[in-house]
Amino acid sequence: MSYQQKVRDAWKKNNSLLCIGLDPNQKKFPSHINSIFEFNKQIIDATADLVCAFKPQMAYYSAQNAEKDLLETIKYIKNNHPQILVILDSKRGDIGATSEQYASEAFDRFKADAVTVNPYMGHDSLVPFLEREDKGVIILCKTSNKGSSDFQDLLIDDEPLYLHVARKCVNDWNKYKNINLVVGATNPNELEKIRKLAGDTPLLIPGIGTQGGDLQSVLKSGLINNEGLFISSSRSIIYADSSKNFAQAAREEALKLHHQINSWRNENVK
Amino acid sequence: MSYQQKVRDAWKKNNSLLCIGLDPNQKKFPSHINSIFEFNKQIIDATADLVCAFKPQMAYYSAQNAEKDLLETIKYIKNNHPQILVILDSKRGDIGATSEQYASEAFDRFKADAVTVNPYMGHDSLVPFLEREDKGVIILCKTSNKGSSDFQDLLIDDEPLYLHVARKCVNDWNKYKNINLVVGATNPNELEKIRKLAGDTPLLIPGIGTQGGDLQSVLKSGLINNEGLFISSSRSIIYADSSKNFAQAAREEALKLHHQINSWRNENVK
Numbered sequence: 018m019s020y021q022q023k024v025r026d027a028w029k030k031n032n033s034l035l036c037i038g039l040d041p042n043q044k045k046f047p048s049h050i051n052s053i054f055e056f057n058k059q060i061i062d063a064t065a066d067l068v069c070a071f072k073p074q075m076a077y078y079s080a081q082n083a084e085k086d087l088l089e090t091i092k093y094i095k096n097n098h099p100q101i102l103v104i105l106d107s108k109r110g111d112i113g114a115t116s117e118q119y120a121s122e123a124f125d126r127f128k129a130d131a132v133t134v135n136p137y138m139g140h141d142s143l144v145p146f147l148e149r150e151d152k153g154v155i156i157l158c159k160t161s162n163k164g165s166s167d168f169q170d171l172l173i174d175d176e177p178l179y180l181h182v183a184r185k186c187v188n189d190w191n192k193y194k195n196i197n198l199v200v201g202a203t204n205p206n207e208l209e210k211i212r213k214l215a216g217d218t219p220l221l222i223p224g225i226g227t228q229g230g231d232l233q234s235v236l237k238s239g240l241i242n243n244e245g246l247f248i249s250s251s252r253s254i255i256y257a258d259s260s261k262n263f264a265q266a267a268r269e270e271a272l273k274l275h276h277q278i279n280s281w282r283n284e285n286v287k
Numbered sequence: 288m289s290y291q292q293k294v295r296d297a298w299k300k301n302n303s304l305l306c307i308g309l310d311p312n313q314k315k316f317p318s319h320i321n322s323i324f325e326f327n328k329q330i331i332d333a334t335a336d337l338v339c340a341f342k343p344q345m346a347y348y349s350a351q352n353a354e355k356d357l358l359e360t361i362k363y364i365k366n367n368h369p370q371i372l373v374i375l376d377s378k379r380g381d382i383g384a385t386s387e388q389y390a391s392e393a394f395d396r397f398k399a400d401a402v403t404v405n406p407y408m409g410h411d412s413l414v415p416f417l418e419r420e421d422k423g424v425i426i427l428c429k430t431s432n433k434g435s436s437d438f439q440d441l442l443i444d445d446e447p448l449y450l451h452v453a454r455k456c457v458n459d460w461n462k463y464k465n466i467n468l469v470v471g472a473t474n475p476n477e478l479e480k481i482r483k484l485a486g487d488t489p490l491l492i493p494g495i496g497t498q499g500g501d502l503q504s505v506l507k508s509g510l511i512n513n514e515g516l517f518i519s520s521s522r523s524i525i526y527a528d529s530s531k532n533f534a535q536a537a538r539e540e541a542l543k544l545h546h547q548i549n550s551w552r553n554e555n556v557k
Contacts, residue, residue, distance in 0.1 A: 040385070076381060076388035082396060084354060108381055110405065111346060112432045112493075114522075115310070118346035126352060135380065137407040137427060139434025157407060162382045164409025171451060173441045178448070181441060223382075252384075 020153045020195040023102060023130060024219055027069040028244050030100040034282075035275050036070040036221070037267075038106070038251025039090065040077050045256055047263050053078070053086035058093060060255055063264040064271045065098045070247055072221075075107035091127055104221070104247070105129035108157060110142045117145040124152050131155055133199060133221070136182050140190055150193040158183050158211060161201025161224030180210060187215045197221055200239070202230025202248075209238040217241050225274070226253030232274070236281045243282050250274060290423045290465040293372060293400060294489055297339040298514050300370040304552075305545050306340040306491070307537075308376070308521025309360065310347050315526050317533050323348070323356035328363060330525055333534040334541045335368045340517055342491075345377035361397055374491070374517070375399035378427065380412045387415040394422050401425055403469060403491070406452050410460055420463040428453050428481060431471025431494030450480060457485045467491055470509070472500025472518075479508040487511050495544070496523030502544070506551045513552050520544060 018026075028034060039060065041053045050056045061071065071094055078087040091103050105127055109119040123132035123146075131153025134146055146154040159169055159179040169179040186196050198215060200208050202224035211220065220239055224230035225248055232248070239246050254274070258266030288296075298304060309330065311323045320326045331341065341364055348357040361373050375397055379389040393402035393416075401423025404416055416424040429439055429449040439449040456466050468485060470478050472494035481490065490509055494500035495518055502518070509516050524544070528536030 042388075074381075074385055074388075076379075076385045076392065080388040080391040080396060082354070084352070108405070109346075109378070111344075111378055112430070115344055115346045118312075118344075118350040121350040122346065126350060135378070135405050135407050137405050137438060138430050138432060139437030139439070141432050141434035142430075143434075160382070160408050160412075162408060162411050164411035164413075167409030167455060168407060168448065168452065169409070171443045171448065173443055173448075178438065178441065178443075182438065185437060 018151060020131070020151055020193070024153070026100050027102045031066055031068060032279065033067055033069045033275055034244060034246045034248050034278055035068045035271065036072050036104065036247040036249040037064055037068050037254055037271060038223070038249055039071055039073040040251045040255065042077060043081060045259065047259050047261060049261060053081065053083045054089045057086070057090040059264040060267050061094060063268040065101060067268070067271045067275045068101060070102035070104050072104040072106050072249055072251070074251065075105060087127060091129060095128065102130045104131045104133065104153070104155065106133045108133050108135050110135040110138050112138070113141045113144060116142050120145040120149060124149055131197070133157065136186070140185070143190065147190060147193065147195065150195060153195050153197055155197040155199055155221050156182070156186050158186070158198040159200050159204055159207045161203045161230065165201060179207065180214060183211050183214050187218050199223065202235045205231065205234035205238050208235060212239055212241060217245055219245055219247065221247045221249060223249045226250040232277055233281065236278065236285070240282065240285065243285060248274070248278060288421060290401070290421055290463070294423070296370050297372045301336055301338060302549065303337055303339045303545055304514060304516045304518050304548055305338045305541065306342050306374065306517040306519040307334055307338050307524055307541060308342045308344055308493070308519055310344040310521045310525065312347060313351060315529065317529050317531060319531060323351065323353045324359045327356070327360040329534040330537050331364060333538040335371060337538070337541045337545045338371060340372035340374050342374040342376050342519055342521070344521065345375060357397060361399060365398065372400045374401045374403065374423070374425065376403045378403050378405050380405040380408050382408070383411050383414060386412050390415040390419060394419055401467070403427065406456070413460065417460060417463065417465065420465060423465050423467055425467040425469055425491050426452070426456050428456070428468040429470050429474055429477045431473045431500065435471065449477065450484060453481050453484050457488050469493065472505045475501065475504035475508050478505060482509055482511060487515055489515055489517065491517045491519060493519045496520040502547055503551065506548065506555070510552065510555065513555060518544070518548060
């Protein structure tokens with residue numbers, strides 16, 4: 018099945034554009050939780066009917082010697098919720114021969130449906146990912162952090178670098194229509210420009226929640242055909258509560274966001 | 288000890304600017320080699336008196352489920368050759384909270400002396416690395432691959448992006464003098480411009496060997512005070528031979544490159 022079709026199915030499954038980031042930090046776990054997989058499993062069980070995707074952030078697993086938990090987590094999601102996408106957020110990118118190894122890490126070892134990558138090294142650094150026709154390649158375009166202005170906003174022929182990145186990705190490199198872009202929720206104006214340029218390319222939007230992005234601006238600027246987005250929230254959902262009820266609290270936060278997103282979509286359609 | 292001092296000590300130890308990349312691919316191993324660590328160990332034993340640094344390429348370990356071998360490899364180098372630098376080549380970079388995890392991956396888990404990182408997300412994405420005063424942060428500037436021209440060469444105020452990256456890194460972000468830059472051996476003109484701008488900042492130069500970079504141009508443009516470089520070669524050394532004598536063959540290739548580099552340096556001094 019094409020990646021495009023997988024994305025459509027994922028949005029449809031729970032009528033949801035919500036993506037929950039699985040950024041497990043053992044220091045923040047409720048005291049009765051003994052493993053990263055156990056933490057993730059409870060979050061997944063509590064929220065899988067509300068999301069289109071789960072997005073494990075690789076850095077947390079790498080720092081904590083927890084590749085096994087990541088593997089178990091992804092297997093658990095795919096076994097129990099095959100239509101929900103797994104986006105491995107690892108922001109890889111290297112010379113071609115090395116990127117082949119990173120593509121293998123994401124797709125063969127961890128069996129993710131999509132992976133985030135960094136465009137700085139250019140086309141050949143992304144080819145090994147792009148050639149996996151049935152997998153998603155989610156390329157950093159305009160990120161949600163303050164430092165994103167350092168280089169991404171620099172003007173080249175009167176246009177910021179991030180628009181040059183968007184254009185190359187969408188117009189030149191998207192043979193298998195498996196490119197998506199990362200656009201921070203903290204930049205609604207930029208999001209509007211990228212949406213205009215990128216047509217119906219799916220956009221992954223981190224930065225809602227802890228990072229302070231405004232949901233309504235994101236939906237207003239980013240929706241296309243009333244879909245087209247992965248709206249991602251991590252810490253404000255998974256750490257909503259640190260008691261025994263953390264998973265239920267995560268569900269309540271996720272439900273709130275899911276409702277907010279879909280209320281706007283329903284009004285927008287009318 | 289400061290990172291700057293560690294670098295000087297590493298260059299001095301074997302009077303060498305040579306860095307050997309440890310990019311182990313089990314498919315290319317001689318048939319009598321049973322593990323990645325065993326392969327690396329033999330390469331290290333055969334070449335440690337010729338180098339200033341070893342540079343394990345993370346992607347190979349990640350793709351092959353070999354974090355344990357990476358850990359053993361780095362421990363083996365540091366136990367037996369404490370002055371030789373270990374550069375973890377992983378090209379990381381993410382929002383601050385996530386980069387903290389990646390800094391922990393490189394420096395706490397794997398105990399590398401330095402790590403390669405990607406500048407696209409800007410300053411705050413690098414701060415968690417930069418704050419490790421005794422560790423090196425080797426930032427991609429102008430890379431050795433063909434696609435490096437896609438974005439790194441775009442002109443901003445008549446200057447390519449990679450020079451803007453170099454300037455910010457060296458002038459604004461280098462509080463602890465622990466920034467180094469990656470500059471591909473395949474771009475000697477660009478190397479010259481970067482060297483002018485970056486003063487005595489150490490430059491990591493991949494692309495000699497398999498990627499076709501010209502050593503003499505690199506030395507001519509890149510040396511400062513007759514040092515200032517990590518000249519990195521991976522595949523053309525470690526896969527020089529696929530027989531039982533692979534480690535000896537690797538030594539011979541490394542010795543050749545070491546001699547070529549030092550002959551030039553000696554002539555240059557006269």
